[in-house]
Amino acid sequence: MTSEHLERLLLDNTASIFRFANKVWIADGLGGLYLPEAALLVISDLHFGKGSFLKQHGHPLPTYDTIATVDLINTLIERYQPSTVLCLGDSFHDMCVGERLSVSETHAIRSLTEQVVHWIWVLGNHDPDIPNGFSGEQVITWRMDDIVFTHEPLANTGTAHYQIMGHFHPKLSHVIKRQQMTGKCFISSKHELIVPSLGVYTGGLSIDDPVYQEVLSSPAQQAVLCYQQKAFLVPLNK
């Protein structure tokens, strides 16, 4: 990743740049979070196998979601060339996904994990365990400097001052000149950063929902809106 490359991404709004926990982060319009200083890519709530989970109950849904989500991750890996990819939980929709995945889907996920040096699965409420046959480190939380990465918010972050989480699938609606724009988003307060869901069959929870007030220890300061696959910084000073 060169600085020219990064500049290009910022210039055409493919990604947006912001500060959190005394570090500079890149929020990608597809929903990935990149930390240049550690060559770390964070993705959250992939929900692999959600389509087939619903389909087994007789919903005639198309089940292209897993492959479509893998395609998104591939794009992000190509774009940022990370040395570490951290999945922030709910990577697999349920405990039985392993049995439902096709050979090609298993292969596609496996080749994802094999193309980066370090792959980390933070475990979530949907996937307290990762199906067999996928490499990567499995952890409950992951720590880097002053930051703890977790799926659901931690009441007690120990010695860490900051936490980065998934789980909530934040989205927001922004109105400018009577035009409304809605999309998934990153949202941060002083000590917490919530990453949007990446899985193509995942819905969102509006950041107006009171649950965010409980999760964020101080009022949200800014959000990055993902809209038409691009990223836009939205100040939230109310």
Added chain:
Amino acid sequence: MHNTKLPVQLQNWFSSKGWCVRDYQAHMLEQARNHRSTLLVAPTGAGKTLSGFLPTLCELIEHPQQGLHTLYISPLKALTHDIQRNLLAPIDAMGIDITVETRTGDTPSHKRQRQRKKPPNILLTTPESLMLLLSYADAKQMFRHLRTVIIDEAHSLAANKRGDFTTLALARLSALKPDYRRVGLSATVADPEILAAWLGPSGEPVEIHRVTNVVKPQVQLMRLTSDIPYGGHMATFAVADIYREISQAATSLVFVNTRAQAELIFQSLWEINDQALPIAIYHGALAKEQRHKVENMMGQGLVRSVVCTSALELGIDWGNVDLVIQVGAPKGVARLLQRIGRSNHTLDAPSEALLVPGNRFEALEALSAMDAIAKEQMDHEPYHEGALDIIPQFIMNCAIAGPIAPEEIYQQVLLATPYGGLDRYTFMQLWQFTIDGGYALSHYDRYHRLVRREDELFEPASKRVTLRHRQNIGTIVEAGRLKVKRLRRAHTGKIIGEIEEYFAQQLVPGDTFLFAGECLVFDTIKDMCVEAYPGKGKEPKIPSFVGGQMPLSSFLADAVRLLLSEPERWSELPEQVTDWLNLQEEFSAIPRLGKIMIEHFPYRQAQYTLIYTFEGRKANQALGMLITKRMEKLKLQPLSFSINDYGLSICSLKVIDETQIRTLFHPDILGDELADWMLSSPMLKRSFRHVAMVSGLTEQNHHATRKTMKQVTFSTDLIYDTLREHDPDHILLKVTQQDAERELLDLQRLTDLLIRYVGKIDFIELPKVSPMAIPIVLNVRAEIIKGSGREALLEHATLYDEAESMLAEVREMLEQAGR
């Protein structure tokens, strides 16, 4: 006079009422004797419904029988109750033994079960409840004595999805009991032949019998004492005048176009109701108890006036209504006639009606409609091919009743006129979709809804599939609804109706909204119920109902254009409307026949382009999509467009000049990118949402209201996108496109328009919005254009300076890392 012999009991009852059998009633009896299917077309107030039932009563008196003799299908639940009352009165008076029952979504389950085992002689039902009946294994048994099916208000069913659904139910019924007779009852329509073809099985239109109107209704514009506004449709400005007319009439009906408008007008009327007149409210979202209460009060003459929506438009008989007031644009001549027909429910005296336009454009519409009525012209609805998304629902419905084979069902579908031309290949694609989703690349095909048995027939995969189908049957595109509970004390109270989920979710505790004619304070959503208590609020919100919009008939749109081109007729308009037109002429221009007028002006921090086509909504919708696409290419940054029946208004960030307009308005915009652009538009996604629901791909998901579940439910937009990318030939995408072309787009009309008007553009640049444009730009429902314009808007929100310094930091860091 025909030599009709009524059974003596019936003859006596007629005599006791001082009635004699009218000619067309005798004709209906004759048709029944010959067991011929018939369509009776008669003006409102002619006693159509009685004519429909007269043969049934005769046959049942002459040859009493057990079991179901006549099935009556009405588009409205309320109508079945009304008809039951009207039938039971003579039956009781004659002291004969004929059983009449209703069966709708409101019928308790024990009664429904009993009806299947021991059906009444006459069953009054709705298309959805009929389809549900047909999904039971004992349907054949239940219908084995069926002689007649009466389809009431047939004109309101033909040419829409619910009508397609009805014809499929009738086709299925023909498979179970081939020799029943179909009787259609319809208000006056422009093309009875189309309706007759629709009513019969494919290729066998039923016979038509017409009753002509002798007395023309008297329709006038209401005398208004306050100014007609430029924009808006609610017409609250006229409440004092409406109240004056209500207080002068003995009984009146105040028709409005939407439920929201009903609530608002009702509230405003009560605010000035110093004579304490009994004024009621009636619309389809109110709970049945509420509606029954109003119906009963109307029946007993306890109400002076009812503010109502189209829910009261059909058939329900309320003795003597002196006056009908239409508030807002009439939207169509046939609809207006139907509403006017509610007044003076007899054939021989003229109906009286007053029209109240909601804005100045609507005044033009109102006058055009009055002219059409005077000249006995009607708008006619074009013929439609059947909607394909109903087919999977139909297949499931048949499979649940008993094992089926594809060919057998295909033959039944062909019997329904709207599907007479359905090709086998498309049907088989829909069949496969019903079984397992029919995805080309899926390996998940072991998850089936229908499974093949050893004898090659198909049956539901599980009880759960059956149950879910029955719960969702007849989902003809309705937004999710939540019940409204009016609280007396904590969590206890009465259900008073339903509002749309989408509206409920915007409410925060303490918000007030108008519903069922009172102001309610929102408390919480609990167990699928919106809990609210009566109270006062400063600015109560008004529930919006997405389905409530009525399109203007293209016939009326043409009539308005003609009226504009004939200034000598303007004198019939209210003075302020004439002033408005004169002002338009002075400030800009009046659209001329044979020309397309385009205005361009800045408005509210953006640029607006107003194109007056007068070609109807569907052509305008297609034009809007194509022009904004070209604008995107020319980097004019379009943001959104909104349409109405007269034209469209496009909002963009950049100014557009005359040369650019000519490029935009050129037939070559119908290029090959059209299909792709269409498929990725939000409009198609909206169509897909409906198709997904009706075809059974997704269901009305009530879990979505439980907040904790919200992030796990996802929208059909996401399914649409993956489907388009990974399975572009999937049948549901084809169905979606057909649906959009049928409901939303008129590409043919657009093509004609573009070719006809090459070089015939009147382009006018203005410093600000023109008088005529105001009602159009005030239209809040806009199509969103995704693209560079919106990105440009969002870019302004990005904080450049700070981003620069952060980037510098990163640059330094990366360069150090790379040595």
